[in-house]
Amino acid sequence: MSRGWPTSVDRAKREVLPLPLALYHAAREYTGGVKAVAAVYGLNPTTLQHKLSPTHQPHTPNIADLEAVLGATQDDRILDAIGEIAGGAIWLRPDACQAETSFDLIEVIGTLHDQLGEMLNSVSETTRDGIVDDRERAELRKRARQLMQAVLALELSAAGIGEVEHG
Template sequence: MSKRWPTSKDRAEREILPLNLSLYHAARDYPGGGKAIAAIYGVPATTLQHRLNPNAETHKLSLDDLEYVLEATRDPRILDSLLALVPNAHWFEYQEATTECSEQQLLNSVANLSSQVSELLTRISEHRRDGKYHDHEKAELEKLKGQLFGAVQALLVTAQRFDGEMAHG
């Protein structure tokens, strides 16, 4: 039985990718791809696609390109890649635009946090079976750690909203 090497798409699901690969995947997965993003911002489609190609050594992404892809796709892989450059920095996205919070939203946040803790502990257990952490396993645990921190922050915000509603209700 031969072992198949993971593709960058496989890696993107399990670990934080380098910024150029996260931008490439975000644009590729966007409906219409890089051409659609270029059309939104009025930039040459061919140029943007060449810059997004991780194998094109002569074309480099600009900050404007980063902004276009991030704003159009809102892909979390890009934020993961950016914040991986800053040790111990994490992000989360506010889900509700209002300051109101129901008991159900609070319970959903607790359930999400519990799920993230469970996933992290499961993966740690699986990776410890051979007594050694491999690079791809460390990368996966880093991504899960960031998701866990995001779930903690989301729970805190939800709890504050809920407390505010209870105090005013």
């Protein structure tokens, strides 16, 4: 049984996409699509669509397009792509780590545990045949990044438990 080449949608689930492809998918999947992103930021929708299209080579997105798509969509794939460009940097949304009770903290620990299990299973499956191809390596990198993000979320959540605001 032959595994065909994965589509970019399949790739996005298992690995970090290149920035142009991450921007394309984020805008495309945003409610209302590229036109809605363009409307939010006052951009020409046709021009933005051409810049984001992976098959329309003459146009490429610029920093303003990056800001528009990321600002509108808040898509994690874009942040992952930027982190990959920066040598594997990881990111975290602090507002997503607001554990207010010890029960919230237990949920964060549960998420970390699940992601660690997924990482270990992935390493086991990937190395079983003794060969690690580029696709498998990319999948492991993405799982490792997600695991590190979960550890940072746990740290921030634990630090916020019982914290008293001064003012």
